Amino acid sequence: MVNKIAFIGAGSMAEAIITGILNKGVIKPHQVYITNKDNQERLDRLNIIYHVPCMNDKKEVMKEADIVILSVKPKDAQEALHSIRPFVKKEQLIVSVLAGISTEFIEEQLGVEVPVIRAMPNTSAAIGHSATAVAKGKHARKEHLENAISLFQTIGTTTVVEEEDLHAVTGLSGSGPAYIYYLVEAMEDAAQQAGLQKEISKELIVQTLVGAAEMLKTTQETPSALRKKITSPGGTTQAGIETLEKYKYQEALIECIKNAKARSVELGKLFEQTNP
Ligand SMILES: NC(=O)C1=CN([C@@H]2O[C@H](COP(=O)(O)OP(=O)(O)OC[C@H]3O[C@@H](n4cnc5c(N)ncnc54)[C@H](OP(=O)(O)O)[C@@H]3O)[C@@H](O)[C@H]2O)C=CC1
Numbered sequence: 001m002v003n004k005i006a007f008i009g010a011g012s013m014a015e016a017i018i019t020g021i022l023n024k025g026v027i028k029p030h031q032v033y034i035t036n037k038d039n040q041e042r043l044d045r046l047n048i049i050y051h052v053p054c055m056n057d058k059k060e061v062m063k064e065a066d067i068v069i070l071s072v073k074p075k076d077a078q079e080a081l082h083s084i085r086p087f088v089k090k091e092q093l094i095v096s097v098l099a100g101i102s103t104e105f106i107e108e109q110l111g112v113e114v115p116v117i118r119a120m121p122n123t124s125a126a127i128g129h130s131a132t133a134v135a136k137g138k139h140a141r142k143e144h145l146e147n148a149i150s151l152f153q154t155i156g157t158t159t160v161v162e163e164e165d166l167h168a169v170t171g172l173s174g175s176g177p178a179y180i181y182y183l184v185e186a187m188e189d190a191a192q193q194a195g196l197q198k199e200i201s202k203e204l205i206v207q208t209l210v211g212a213a214e215m216l217k218t219t220q221e222t223p224s225a226l227r228k229k230i231t232s233p234g235g236t237t238q239a240g241i242e243t244l245e246k247y248k249y250q251e252a253l254i255e256c257i258k259n260a261k262a263r264s265v266e267l268g269k270l271f272e273q274t275n276p
């Protein structure tokens, strides 16, 4: 049973996870402690919205926390880890959502044989629909992995992967929602240019995405088979898809995910270099 969760880092991802876990009701606001670097205004805002204890006191936030969620940017990893190092206990489970940063680095920087789980959720956690992947570090055992899975299960699906695969996962599903929002931005622009009212186009676009996602989830059919059913020879979809082919839409997406993965690898290399 989890009595206390500590968040080190209070940005977008922390807030998405906090919203998701509190909405489920399994964890109560008084069990979630949050700290950041120095942005008091942000802590006050989170306290007002979620009624969670927020403070600029790492010792107090870390004290008796069963799970510590690291949610700072990769560039701030070392400083944040050093700032909690004096308060980390071996019994605590450290869960990192940092892109690119290895469990080995976290273990080294904390200097204790603490169990570390590396996770890659996405911001759909806020509504219970994250696709999260998790991998365990050297000192993490089966029960630690199970605890992390239980936590992330409250905010969506959880998939166990090898740690080396988390770079690819980051490029695919960690960043993934942004690619979809980018697509929607373009669909909204196109709708506006075609003279559709904003409210009307919004409803149509969102339901089109929801419907397509549900079809992928509930039918046994491949995306390609589903696409072909919409594409009448000589029809409108064919005209649309031919335009996407002309602009190398699929190639662009493949390169997008490859580059996001490569950036995750790069972030690890950049920010795992220890400063003396
Ligand atoms: N956003 C997303 O969609 C996803 C993000 N992630 C990962 O989550 C992590 C956080 O990302 P995101 O929430 O977007 O980032 P944000 O910039 O929104 O938040 C970063 C937080 O870290 C805090 N911070 C910085 N330095 C320290 C420190 N030394 N001690 C304590 N807190 C510190 C900041 O505090 P202050 O404001 O005071 O500077 C801020 O609250 C990243 O590593 C990212 O790779 C993973 C999956 C998805």
Ligand SMILES: O=C(O)[C@@H]1CCC=N1
Pocket: 099, 170, 174, 175
């Ligand atoms: O852009 C980033 O680096 C983070 C990691 C996954 C999503 N956002």
